[in-house]
Amino acid sequence: MGHDCARVKLIEIADSAGRDALPALTPLTETPLSLPEPEKRARLNRVLARLAELGNPSGERAEMPVGAAYGAIQVDSDACTLCHACVSNCPTPALKSGGKTPALSFLEADCVQCGLCEQACPENAITLMPGFLASNARETRHICHEEAAFECISCGKPFATVSTVATIKQKLANHPYFAGDAMIRLEMCEDCRVKDVWKTMIRDPDAQLKV
Ligand code: SF4
Ligand code: SF4
Incomplete structure (x- = not known):
């Protein structure tokens, strides 16, 4: 300082x-x-x-040893799907979701470097950066990652992020339950997905087993 x-x-x-x-x-x-x-x-x-x-803060980040109670996190934007598992696990208000828009924000002053976000992230997108930022910038919340909402292909309601839907589709691509028309339901909101299942059952009662 x-x-x-x-x-x-x-x-x-x-x-x-x-x-x-x-x-x-x-x-x-x-x-x-x-x-x-x-x-x-x-x-x-x-x-x-x-x-x-x-004082006369340097504005620099002073390195601190691993385990120090001060520091920031680095979020890999290419890997983050905005699932918000890190927000749910953060014991302080350091990590927050974007409210009405899909985003993840971070406030360094509130981060205690516990590492729970790093452990909770299913995409290994978070890296801890122990250190002390000698500037009031540590009191300023910044956006780590944001992206467009994915709108239901049936009713248009935004219900997830574009990357979440893409990741789930990729992970379930070879799953037998999602073969054929069922895969398209991953692009529907929770309501339209159920309606579509019922429509399929009415057309073809044997499809119930597949559902
Ligand atoms: S950083 Fe990881 S846990 Fe946090 S929103 Fe992104 S993918 Fe989810
Ligand atoms: S290290 Fe701990 S306090 Fe800091 S953002 Fe992650 S979960 Fe929150």
């Missing part, structure tokens, strides 16, 4: 002499930092933001 190392001092709770010897607040820091947030990480982030504000 570009501060003199002497700015941070550790004093024991009972060391009142050490506490009294602390330098007086300068005009810039006249208001002591108040930390009302109940979450420890949120309080830590406020302290780091204040240090960045008063």
